[in-house]
Amino acid sequence: MNANGHDDVIEVTDLRRVYGGEDGDFEAVRGVTFSVARGELFALLGTNGAGKTSTVELIEGLAPPAGGRVRVLGRDPYREQASVRPRIGVMLQEGGFPSELTVAETLRMWAGCTSGARPLGEALDLVGLTRRSGVRVKQLSGGEKRRLDLALALLGRPEVLFLDEPTTGLDVEGRQSTWELVRELRDSGTTVLLTTHYLEEAEGLADRLAILHEGRVAALGTPAEVTAAQPSRISFELPEGYFPGDLPPLAELGVSGHETAGRMIRLRTNEPQRTATALLVWAERARVELRGLDVRSASLEEAFLRIAREAQAHGGHRQEPAGAGARTRTKGAAA
CATH class of the missing domain: 3.40.50.300 (P-loop containing nucleotide triphosphate hydrolases)
Structure with a gap:
């Protein structure tokens, strides 16, 4: 438990x-x-x-x-x-x-080794292979073979x-339908x-x-x-006539790092709400617009890549x- x-x-x-x-x-x-x-x-x-x-x-x-x-x-x-x-x-x-067996024959063979196997038609319908039941395995596309793999895994409920x-x-399309079936x-x-x-x-x-x-x-x-262990990102275009040094002290806003590309600023922060609020208050007081403002949480890809970089x-x-x-x-x- x-x-x-x-x-x-x-x-x-x-x-x-x-x-x-x-x-x-x-x-x-x-x-x-x-x-x-x-x-x-x-x-x-x-x-x-x-x-x-x-x-x-x-x-x-x-x-x-x-x-x-x-x-x-x-x-x-x-x-x-x-x-x-x-x-x-x-x-x-x-x-x-x-490779010489058809889809239906492959399922039937596997069902003979599976306790309480579901009907073959039901298994084929689950993975969208009903119309391909008479096709030999060697003639299936790579994606269709993956769907046949899944049908075999689901035979025994x-x-x-x-x-x-x-x-x-x-x-x-096949990926989306597989995701829906898994859900x-x-x-x-x-x-x-x-x-x-x-x-x-x-x-x-x-x-x-x-x-x-x-x-x-x-x-x-x-x-x-x-x-959540990764910093969020806030990016925006610096207003005309302003430079990074004109922004509020970044360290005081919870910013752990930043990069610039032309007039674009990208901030990394573990406190996105606090950082974004302070930036908006500054822009309001300065009467300027933060064009292209984008506040985005970290992705799983970023977490994964951090671990990979640490491995390297x-x-x-x-x-x-x-x-x-x-x-x-x-x-x-x-x-």
């Missing part, structure tokens, strides 16, 4: 994963801790080599952890696979489907759904763990998120909480072993 009184469907505590190699052990996951409540959509983000894929594979039960604890629906996903697998759905980065880069290869699944009570490189996707979908860096959690919270400043990116890269359905994880 979490602080909000909801059941935690996914519990990750001090999780560790270690790979052996000729050059010694590589610790890809180094004490990761977070939880996901029932009916919550949680996004897991990470810089290159952050340990994101390694973490997700442990949660899905594809490997045992080297240390720490993971529970899915109250059970160990690796040691109690028989109990956990029928209740989860997994959409991997690549499907690895037999999962309580917990793992989505690994679900909209890669989709066009704008509907979440609203109906499905717990969703999402990994994505599209930061606007995480910002728009996630109830909460974690950003991993070098095998550890670098940021955790709602998208608003994570971005402290020795660059780690590289996960080849075995921790893109995963295909032939590697395991039936829905």
Whole structure:
């Protein structure tokens, strides 16, 4: 039970994963801790080599952890696979489907391995592939293959759904329809763990998120909480005849930094309301107009890039072993 009184469907505590190699052990996951409540959509983000894929594979039960604890629906996903697998759905980065089978044949084959599979027509309709049911997999576009991946993950009406880069290869319309479907699944009570490189996707979908860096959690919270740690931006055009030195003392307005480009001024501040109010009062008293005035909160992209820059400043990116890269359905994880 979490602080909000909801059941935690996914519990990750001090999780560790270690790979052996000729050059010694590589610790890809180094004490990761977070939880996901029932009916919550949680996004897991990470810089290159952050340990994101390694973490997700442990949660899905594809490997045992080297240390720490993971529970899915109250059970160990690796040691109690028989109990956990029928209740989860997994959409991997690549499907690895037999290319000569049609879409319908692929679904029918997968349904035979899935407990309580939903009707094939319903699964096809959910992902917009009804009219492509008789098409061979090798003839599908990249986006259609991703939709087939999603249909397979949804066959078993999962309580917990793992989505690994679900909209890669989709066009704008396909991405929007997938987002809408994911929201509907979440609203109906499905717990969703999402990994994505599209930061606007995480910002728009996630109830909460974690950003991993070098095998550890670098940021955790709602998208608003994570971005709140970054300064807001205020930009405007300096009035004719005025110079930056004519503005009120910026340090006294909560401004942490500024840049100029011609007559445009951009301020960084952790107190946007106070800073903007002081600027407007100054402009009113000076009887000038601050043209192009724009007050904008920080974005998730800025928070992510700050973590990436800090990684570079402290020795660059780690590289996960080849075995921790893109995963295909032939590697395991039936829905």
